[in-house]
């Protein structure tokens with residue numbers, strides 16, 4: 001393989017097995033939730049260790065369904081870390097509820113733990129969202145204890161953590177995303193896992209208009225009549241995407257291992273520098289299904305210069321603003337969030353996926369070192 | 377659909393994906409770009425041109441399109457939206473999703489099961505924000521009269537054109553009469569891709585609103601900066617779906633033309649059959665999308681006739697129950713009574729109709745139906 005001159009932000013490789021799986025599905029003529037979606041749910045249930053797994057149209061839709069199943073409705077509050085993808089806050093707001101944005105622990109350990117979440121709990125709080133940021137697990141067990149003690153429901157946002165052992169099963173419900181850049185990327189898609197049948201039943205119902213039977217059942221000759229028992233949505237996944245997910249699932253373990261190995265290599269090479277810090281500790285890396293290489297610069301100005309230099313050197317990167325930096329969530333409650341703001345300002349998220357390979361990661365790390373020298 | 381064990385030998389609908397459709401999807405997957413790419417834009421441009429609309433925004437479903445259309449019309453808690461009850465629940469549930477109240481209105485009658493503009497006019501209150509009209513089975517409702525009524529009363533007209541991607545009224549595409557039109561690409565629809573939807577509009581602000589809200593409310597400044605304005609959702613369509621739809625659109629006109637021919641033939645074969653009323657007129661067929669073939673039976677025959685046809689290997693369905701009769705709506709709005717809608721919903725049966733249906737299959741359906749209703 002020749003040395004790359006630019007790498008892409010997310011993995012855009014595919015293989016013929018992917019193509020064949022989708023074409024097979026299209027040739028079958030059955031495109032709406034059916035046998036492939038069922039098989040996918042079965043496999044993902046086994047993989048996550050959850051009692052129930054339900055495929056949905058996106059991670060955002062999954063969060064909305066999970067929160068609604070948790071009893072969140074108009075006027076309720078849900079505690080969400082201020083450093084989280086927009087979808088976590090949007091799913092709360094979509095239910096007419098208020099996201100209360102709490103701080104995170106530290107720019108180098110940017111999860112919200114009980115210490116940050118507890119002060120954000122009030123009389124109208126219904127649920128807590130644990131966010132497994134960049135595929136690194138938050139302390140969901142501790143948050144579950146807090147939730148139980150306060151009579152709240154814990155929902156885990158595992159949108160970028162598929163493949164991290166235990167993700168999604170400490171909370172009452174967990175949500176995964178299959179959007180571009182995820183460990184299992186299919187375009188758009190998501191999954192809700194639940195421990196309780198009652199939560200699962202609510203998600204299953206609401207994702208398809210709360211209809212008491214689906215098109216597949218009716219096609220198979222069941223009674224053509226059905227009832228609608230709630231105000232639901234069309235948050236279904238369809239069969240072509242389930243087919244793609246099923247075939248890509250075969251490669252998930254390799255993808256996660258590959259990412260871990262590349263991340264370990266990057267950390268090894270960048271360790272001990274005083275101009276850049278590694279986000280998350282070694283223990284956290286071992287348990288993660290990493291979704292990016294997060295690096296913290298000494299301050300926001302240097303982060304911006306570093307990202308610009310990296311881009312010139314052929315390495316694109318992303319930032320994750322704190323949610324309350326956006327107009328839509330500027331006024332939400334939650335108190336001061338100095339750590340989340342520092343993390344947002346200082347952190348640069350670099351590409352990380354198995355297909356980068358050793359060459360790609362070598363190219364990336366050379367670029368990081370050069371960019372640090374240029375911006376130092 | 378291949379007919380394996382337990383499958384009907386004449387299905388209600390039959391979706392065939394052609395080789396060029398497969399090639400378009402294969403090429404998209406090989407490109408590795410599965411979301412937020414140029415195929416979605418190309419499909420949007422093609423669909424907008426097809427409708428003669430200024431903007432088309434591809435979405436994850438028609439339900440999502442209805443939700444965004446209502447929100448764009450300013451529908452929120454405390455508002456009312458007048459909707460038909462003779463429709464899929466989505467038309468009404470998207471109103472509930474906005475925190476608003478659906479107010480159910482009557483259809484014209486069993487012979488024309490489209491929203492009745494006179495009944496709509498009677499239900500307008502000071503809280504009404506919008507009117508939603510459904511082009512039932514792909515036949516044009518009185519969108520022109522409703523548009524005039526809405527204009528006069530300062531309301532937004534939203535067209536649920538889930539059934540009508542290639543239908544018109546007075547030379548104008550359905551979906552383009554009001555503030556926004558919503559289309560479905562669900563697998564049993566005229567133009568199908570599994571799941572998918574689209575919102576069309578001539579209003580630049582509505583288009584910008586829909587584009588931002590389908591993607592979590594994200595807006596981009598001229599300098600490339602990113603902000604989130606308002607509550608958004610993930611209502612995006614992915615690239616393989618856009619590629620499939622773009623490819624299948626090339627056959628849309630021909631498919632609908634074939635559906636119309638089959639519909640006219642059905643009408644001829646069913647004319648004069650005792651106990652079977654065929655809604656709409658022959659003249660309506662030329663400009664409709666002929667999504668499905670509904671017939672109205674006599675009271676209490678629906679399920680039984682459906683079962684008899686199934687025994688002959690013919691799959692039928694009941695297109696819609698009255699939405700106000702569903703548990704979710706009876707609990708919220710217990711006193712709704714719409715006799716014409718209820719009568720239609722209790723007597724309608726949907727017969728198989730798809731572009732590749734043969735005349736022999738059609739003859740079998742009609743023969744079996746005649747036998748079943750006479751039994």
Ligand SMILES: Cc1ncc(COP(=O)(O)O)c(C=O)c1O
Nearest residue numbers: 234437438439464466538560562
């Ligand atoms: C009249 C009508 N409105 C809305 C919808 C919802 O469409 P979708 O399934 O694409 O969300 C449908 C079809 O399912 C429909 O028939």
